[in-house]
Amino acid sequence: MEGLVSMKSSASSHPAAIGSLPRRPTFSIRRSQVTLPRVKRFSAAAASIRAQQFVQPDTMDASSAAREEPEIVLKAKEWEVGMLQNELAESQGIRIRRQPPTGPPLHYVGPFEFRIQNEGNTPRNILEEIVWHKDNEVHQLKQWKPIYTLKKAMEDALPTRDFVGALREANRRTGLPGLIAEVKKASPSRGVLRENFDPVEVAQSYEKGGAACLSVLTDAKYFQGSFENLEAIRKAGVKCPLLCKEFIVDAWQIYYARTKGADAILLIAAILPDLDIKYMIKICKVLGLAALVEVHDEREMDRVIGIEGVELIGINNRNLETFEVDISNTKKLLEGERGKLIREKGIIVVGESGLFTPEHIAYVQEAGVGAVLVGESLVKQSDPGQAISGLFGRDISS
Numbered sequence: 378m379e380g381l382v383s384m385k386s387s388a389s390s391h392p393a394a395i396g397s398l399p400r401r402p403t404f405s406i407r408r409s410q411v412t413l414p415r416v417k418r419f420s421a422a423a424a425s426i427r428a429q430q431f432v433q434p435d436t437m438d439a440s441s442a443a444r445e446e447p448e449i450v451l452k453a454k455e456w457e458v459g460m461l462q463n464e465l466a467e468s469q470g471i472r473i474r475r476q477p478p479t480g481p482p483l484h485y486v487g488p489f490e491f492r493i494q495n496e497g498n499t500p501r502n503i504l505e506e507i508v509w510h511k512d513n514e515v516h517q518l519k520q521w522k523p524i525y526t527l528k529k530a531m532e533d534a535l536p537t538r539d540f541v542g543a544l545r546e547a548n549r550r551t552g553l554p555g556l557i558a559e560v561k562k563a564s565p566s567r568g569v570l571r572e573n574f575d576p577v578e579v580a581q582s583y584e585k586g587g588a589a590c591l592s593v594l595t596d597a598k599y600f601q602g603s604f605e606n607l608e609a610i611r612k613a614g615v616k617c618p619l620l621c622k623e624f625i626v627d628a629w630q631i632y633y634a635r636t637k638g639a640d641a642i643l644l645i646a647a648i649l650p651d652l653d654i655k656y657m658i659k660i661c662k663v664l665g666l667a668a669l670v671e672v673h674d675e676r677e678m679d680r681v682i683g684i685e686g687v688e689l690i691g692i693n694n695r696n697l698e699t700f701e702v703d704i705s706n707t708k709k710l711l712e713g714e715r716g717k718l719i720r721e722k723g724i725i726v727v728g729e730s731g732l733f734t735p736e737h738i739a740y741v742q743e744a745g746v747g748a749v750l751v752g753e754s755l756v757k758q759s760d761p762g763q764a765i766s767g768l769f770g771r772d773i774s775s
């Protein structure tokens with residue numbers, strides 16, 4: 378019943394499998410111990426396993442691994458860095474792990490696909506699932522378009538527009554929070570929001586209805602969005618500055634967003650350690666992009682307030698781990714010292730998610746937001762731009 382299959386003999390001898398090789402090696406590191414990619418298949422009776430096959434790595438120390446397969450040791454180091462990243466993030470209260478701690482959920486070994494379903498490498502919630510998927514997706518995209526090709530594309534990209542300035546101006550003009558209207562076809566929590574979705578039509582309608590800026594979902598798997606949508610909206614001549622709504626886990630995505638016409642990007646504090654946020658904000662400054670840094674609890678807010686150069690903080694009323702929506706979250710995070718510090722620093726706060734009525738808008742404005750980010754309540758209406766008047770209680774188009 379048991380059979381040993383080495384990674385070398387399986388993966389490299391089956392060309393068809395090479396394209397689908399995982400980003401991470403099919404083994405894990407626990408401190409000084411290297412787990413080699415030797416694979417045993419056990420009986421399907423193993424209780425905790427939903428898969429057809431169970432992959433049980435054998436162990437050996439790092440030096441003997443080096444003698445056997447230097448490339449494997451290099452990959453092991455790469456994996457170790459990923460592990461350290463998880464530990465660093467955890468020390469900042471980040472529960473979302475950047476990669477599966479014991480290897481990717483799908484292991485491709487030769488022509489076989491091994492799916493392991495154990496506690497360690499099964500995502501704990503939807504946000505973690507999205508992040509793991511994104512990490513692999515970005516790895517593939519980076520191979521297809523290495524960073525130097527993006528730098529070239531950036532030289533030809535259209536100039537960026539002032540996202541923060543547009544929000545301030547709308548706020549000044551209307552006396553209401555500036556609107557970032559979201560071009561969103563679907564979401565994991567709500568399913569499809571708009572059938573016959575035409576992103577350019579929705580964007581133009583929002584602009585006509587008085588939106589200051591637009592947010593365009595680019596994640597394909599969970600939100601049915603795309604970078605093509607972002608690019609098409611930009612090229613159609615929509616003047617509202619555009620936020621690329623993406624799960625950013627790698628700086629490469631920022632450059633890519635810039636080549637596709639973004640004026641701003643989203644950084645989610647629940648998945649990015651402080652150092653990543655700092656570094657990515659610096660990249661944004663160099664590229665002329667605004668960064669909307671999203672938080673959803675006190676700890677994330679305190680981390681982000683302390684980061685130099687933050688101009689826009691989004692408070693998400695939806696917990697991305699549980700999907701629960703509670704608009705009092707915006708109020709809670711702006712009370713007392715935190716609100717005072719934010720005002721002193723001149724940071725614009727964006728109230729995000731779950732806003733449906735003029736009362737909701739008034740409530741978050743009272744709490745201290747200078748802008749709101751709204752998707753569902755607008756995009757579900759037959760005329761999304763017209764729906765803006767309903768949301769704000771009056772016409773804000775002129």
Ligand SMILES: O=P(O)(O)OC[C@@H](O)[C@@H](O)c1c[nH]c2ccccc12
Binds near residue numbers: 561623731
């Ligand atoms: O559709 P709503 O409830 O109005 O929410 C919009 C926006 O806040 C939400 O889409 C969002 C906020 N932060 C995110 C991060 C990723 C994906 C989506 C989001």
